[in-house]
Amino acid sequence: MSAIRELLTRWRGQGRRTVHEADAKRLLALAGIVLPGPAGAGPSVVKWCHDDFPHKSDHGLVRLGVAAGDVDRVAGEMAARAPGGTALVERMVTGAVAEWIVGCRRDRTFGPIVVTGPGGVLVELLDASEIRLAPADAATAEAMLATVRGGRMLDGFRGRPAGDRAALAALIARLSALFAAHADLVEEIEINPVMVLPRGEGVVAADALIVLR
Amino acid sequence: MNRLSSREAITTAFAPSSVAIFGASSDPKKLGHVAVRFLRETAFAGAVYPVNPRGGEIQGYKVLRSLEEAPGPVDVAVLFVPAEQAVPTLEQCERAGVKVAIGITSGFAESGEAGAAFNAALGSFLAASPLRLIGPNCEGIVRPDRNLVLSFSPLVLNLKPGGVAIVSQSGAISGMLAARLARIGVGIRAIVTTGNENDITATDYFDWLADDPETTVILAYLEEIRDGARFVDALRRMRGRKRVVINKAGRSAAGQRAVTSHTGALAGDDRVIDGVLRELGAVRVGDSIAGIDAAAALSTGKVLRGRRIAIVSFAGGLGVEMTDLTELAGLAVPPFRPALQEALRAHLPFYGSARNPVDLTGAILSRPESMRNILRIVADDPDIDGIVAVVTFAQNPAFVEILAEAARGTDKPLVLCWTAGTETTPEAMKQLGALGVPIFDAPVRAMQALAGLARAGGVL
CATH class of the missing domain: 3.30.470.20 (ATP-grasp fold, B domain)
Structure with a gap:
């Protein structure tokens, strides 16, 4: 079984219906789809990913332009709002047409x-x-x-x-x-x-x- | 169990050597009488067996009390019996070795709770029977080239044989489509009404028609597409060989599904139909009249390969209306090059316009040769992809020949908008129809014809 199918099968076995962004992106990466990647030292996007909150920005679970030193604090605040999720920290994608x-x-x-x-x-x-x-x-x-x-x-x-x-x-x-x-x-x-x-x-x-x- | 495939069943239904009519009646008002009368009037070549427990004679045919009395095999049975008698009648058909039954009978899935029980009984019967069923709740089938009318609708009589096949989940709509196509001389390959599709579906007919060499255009009215994968396969096989025009109902019911993602919002059921039909090269239309116009235009075998339309009009106002409609439809009515305008001016009075739309003015009525020259010059122009000729009431018979010749003389579609209609110029209408030049009686209908030609050609 392909790694993609294995992931999907496992998630279904866990009773998940909506799969949050961080996991969805793991799958996309396996399919060769380009993702933003890590932030490094520059400003980042911090998202709190949780199956129960697919529309993250409606719940304050997305912050743009977060400085490297603030990432942990921001993620912590989000965790308090939606316990049980996982943080996704990526670089800001700029220059999009x-x-x-x-x-x-x-x-x-x-x-x-x-x-x-x-x-x-x-x-x-x-x-x-x-x-x-x-x-x-x-x-x-x-x-x-x-x-x-x-x-x-x-x-x-x-x-x-x-x-x-x-x-x-x-x-x-x-x-x-x-x-x-x-x-x-x-x-x-x-x-x-x-x-x-x-x-x-x-x-x-x-x-x-x-x-x- | 020797059950015909749906293809074999359709082939049988289109060419029966014997037909039984259940619910045949001596009362001329009853549909079960009308159907028998149609078989008589169309001089159906095979055996006709009206069936009614009362016996007697209808339209000169001996009425059988049951199918067991039939002197020979029966290919097709048409049912006009009430819903509660449907299954017993089908059982009788099965015992007699009937291959295909056509259920005109209503009162099943379409009839709420009362029909649900009959529908369930019908389902159980079909699951275990070799008999194949068209309908129920349909208006039967018609093949003009075989004088085969297994229907009760006067709208499907006396049709000219031709290449347009009508597939309809509504009987009433099929009759309207057929009669109106016939009125403008478009030939009909077959009419099939599928009703509730408990067995044979519209998709089965698409599959059959895809391999039918005589079918050039399919005009369909669909409320629900069953067996989507086979539907897609049939349309793929037809691509580039036959033209498909589909009026898919339910546009206003779009967006009913519960939406969890933006994908769901952007890809509602109706939009999926739009996208898939576009992908398959089918022309989707929004109503029956637009479907008639597209199918009639496509029956000429041409499509638009570009968007640039020349409009040549007997009258200024009609030319302007035609221009507006053409451009609003997403096509172009570009001004002609100066050289082309110069060439046209030689055939116009000084007060005419050679720009596009061309205004021939009323002077054209006494100068038909100018029309011939102008249409030829415009059709030969490489910057023009299609032509609309707008005629008011030309009574000089020369125009019929000129227009038919102009249409035949070019690979580009020539759409004829003739506004006078059958009352004022009946002979011209009839002749043009016979020459394979369909008439669109208003600019909006000529525009719908253009839109169909453009969609089929992939330029809109």
Whole structure:
């Protein structure tokens, strides 16, 4: 059994339904998806990850720009708010051209599908998405980016550089393949936001969520 | 148990050599009489066995008291009996070796608690029987090329055979689609209504039609897609070979599912249908009329390969309305190059417009040759992907030939918007239909035709 399947099976065995960000990212790392990585000496993002609190910022469980010396104190405060979770400390991802969402779920008619569109706060503002069957190959993913409303953000506008469309398409293809291979265990998997960096610099999964079947 | 596959069952239902009508009635008002009368009027070539315990004669056919009296094998049985008699009737069919039953009968899953018991009984019967069932709660099937009308709807009579197959989970909608396509001369390959789909589903028909060489376009009304994987497979097999237009109902019911993630919010059931149909190259339409317009346009075998539309209009106002609608649909009506405008001006009065939309003005009515020249010049222009000809009421028969020739003479779609309608210019309507040039009687319908051509061509 693959390491990915082993993790999913174990989590289900533990009765988990929502898998928090820190664990979701362990799985994404196994699938070769790029994560922010550790902060080092610079400012970091501190998140408190807990299955019962998937929407962390609503509960004060996300702090941006935390200095290295303050990390333990900030994490401690969060732990008091949501006991039983785990801290995730990552570097701040800067220089993104656009924030995107890539998610997969099972449709009751068509089975595994993949959805993508402008992410972060724009999910609710634009409510724009393009959907395909999963797994979707990179060419299909490129077509999704070409047709989705708001897709022009990836071309760079008002003097911004163009985003790394190819890397984003590759991520869509990879996540959709990962989901389709394990759709018997997973109800939904979502990366939001994906930080889309300038062309040639790739994409980074800034937040992630898994819902098990 | 010698049970036909769904493909074999559909093949049998489309070409029966003998048909039994259960619930056949001597009362001309009853559907069970109408169906028998249709078999008589369409001169169905096979054996017809009306069945009714009262016996007698209907429309010149001897009525059997039970199917056991049938002198030969029976391929297809059509049921007009009440729901409580459905299973006993099907049992009789099974004993007589009927291969496929068509349940017109209503009163099952669609009828709440009262129908639930009948539906459960039907389910148990089907699970253990070799008989295959179309419906129940459907309006039957039609094959114009075989004069096969196993239905009670007058809307499906006298259809021209052709390439458009109608698959509908609503009987009423199928009749409307067929009659309106027929009105503009579009030929019908088959009409299938699937009702409650207790056995044979719309997906089974898609699977069958995908391999049917005579089907060029499928126009479907669907409320629920069953067996999604096979549906996807059938559409993939048709891709690039046949055009599929789907009116999938339930758009307003989107977003009902409980949402735990943003993915759930962005990928509601209805949006999934949108995305998957787009991926499969099918044209999704929002209502029956838009479906008729798209299917009629696609029945010509052409699609739009680009977004640039030339509009050539008998009248300024109609040209402007057509232009607005075309651009709002996401297509373009670009001004012609100066050289092209120059070439067109030679065929226009000084007060006409050669810009796009082209305003031919009323002068065109007495100068049909100008129409021929203008359409040829526009169709030959490499910067134009499709043409809309807007005609008001041309009564000079030359226009029919000119428009049909212009449509045939180019690989680009030519959409004909003819506003006069059948009352004013009945002969022209009929001739154009016979020549395979469907007519769209208002700019909005021509726009829906363009949208269908554009979606099928992947440019919208």
